[in-house]
Amino acid sequence: MPRIEDNARDEHFWHAIAQRYDVAPGPINLENGYFGRMTRGVAQDYQRQVDFINRSNSVHVRQRFDGTQSLEIRAHLADVLKVEPASIALTNRASDALQSLIRNYTGLQPGDQLLICDLEYHSVEYAMRWVAQQRGLEMIEITHAHPATYESLLNGYREAFTQHPRIKLMALTHVTHRTGLVMPVQAIIELAKEHGVDVILDGAHALGQIDFDLPGMGVAFAGFNLHKWIGAPLTLGFMYIDPQRLADIAPDMGSQHYPEPDIRNRAPYGTPNIPAWLSLPKVLQEHLDLGGSKAKGERLRALRDLWVREARTLPGIEVLTPDDPRLYCAITSLRFTHLDDQQPMVERLLKDYNLLTVARNGSACGSCIRITVGMATTRDDIHQLIRALRELAVG
Ligand SMILES: Cc1ncc(COP(=O)(O)O)c(C=O)c1O
Structure with missing residues (x-):
């Protein structure tokens, strides 16, 4: 071997x-960072699922997908990530998951501060700024030293937490879309914890090319997509919330689609790309076949x-x-x-x-x-x- x-x-x-x-x-x-190619096997399976759902339409979706099948798909995903199914809600993209986590985070009080850096993705940066503005909170923005080192990145956060002790919530991008820099997320999350700061982790570019341990990272809130490095059809993402912390994220727009407590109420509501989700078992199998x-x-x-x-x-x-x-x-x-x-x-x-x-x-x-x-x-x-x-x- x-x-x-x-x-x-x-x-x-x-x-x-x-x-x-x-x-x-x-x-x-x-420019493979925009979204990933599907293998031929996945593309064919996806096409089959499109044809199948087009033929069976709501009959299949109402009778099977909305009930048990979407839960089976979620359980499969949870199994691969080694987390509880109840910690995952399916979304249409990483931005949906991340923006919902940011706007529905309930831990902010007057006087609290929010933290971002110069490497966040736009949808995350805008959502953090929007929350700060809507709630009259102070936005702290740091710029990482260039060229970056493991220590300089950690120091950037250490200094921010020391200088701004009222930071309550921060965004953290595992892999920045601007330069591909991989953040030492585990060490930053530990540091944030020591300072009582909650982290919303943007894992969009990490999943599928970085071998990380989601439960082991100790992060409570995260958003991912499956259409970059795992090789899924476009429009698949998910939200992760540590089940112990579900109460810290309010249902999105007051959603009551599922009896509480249920993480699925935290995902923006709408019709998903059902054929794409049906192809997930094939996607995950090919991902593992490639190593x-x-x-x-x-x-x-x-x-x-x-x-x-x-x-x-x-x-x-x-x-x-x-x-x-x-x-x-x-x-x-x-x-x-x-x-x-x-x-x-x-x-x-x-x-x-x-x-x-x-x-x-x-x-x-x-x-x-x-x-x-x-x-x-x-x-x-x-x-x-x-x-x-x-x-x-x-x-
Ligand atoms: C770092 C990062 N976060 C989030 C996103 C958003 O992902 P999605 O297109 O699934 O919303 C992207 C997309 O390129 C990204 O590069």
Whole structure:
């Protein structure tokens, strides 16, 4: 049995895995952070479920899905995450889960403070600001040191908690969409606990590429999606609430759809994408067939290392994401240091080299180009990126 780290560089093995995905001709996709491709097997199963629900319509949904089947699907998901089914509510995306947790958190009193940093996702940042404004509370915003280290990230929070002892609630992004920085979430959650601060964890980019232990992290509130790294159809997400803390999140918009206490009242109400949920067993089976989060994560990081090693040697290019193995994943950002706006380089990468990337703004380290490898990325794709960076680098 090869070690997972060695397996990550076994091109023969990963070539066979890449064959499980249908990829359209056209630009090389290095923007896999937007959402993940489904394997062919999942796409076919999803199509079957679409046809099935289209034929059976409300007859199946009323008689089976609304009652037992949605609970079976939730139990399956809970089993994979090793949490109680009662701690999970299905949502249509991570934002739905996270925004509901933020707006319905009941622990805020006049005078309390809320904390965000410069790396939060927009929907989380906006919701935190909205709550602060609606309730007349103070918003504390920190900017992480750049380049970030494990210690500098922890220190950023340590200082914030010491300087602002009235912080009651904070957002924490496991993997930031801007630079791919992986936060030392477990240590930050422990620190927050010592200071009496509740954490709402944004796990959107973590699930499926980082092998974390949800119950072991000690977080009470979290939101995830399944359409980035697990490989599910779009529109699947879920909310996690530690059952001991359910009373700290009010039913969303006063929902009374289920007799209380029930976490499902905390999820925004509406018709879910039922065929997508029906494909979840196939999604989870394929995810495990590919080796689960650990093997997938190692492979993605090996591909990322391949281009980052080269990019770090090039003049005029700064790789923003650290190489500390605790702090990075598939996503890494760079910038051309002579440019304030990176968008023209994104356009050149596409026009001259057939490489799709995306510009990201908003973090304190400035405008950058986000490069995200995926499960269907090949070494040839990475070599094309390296060629482009060599040619575009200025000495
Ligand atoms: C860090 C982060 N959080 C949350 C989200 C929102 O996820 P969703 O599209 O499932 O609402 C994203 C989406 O890109 C993200 O990158």
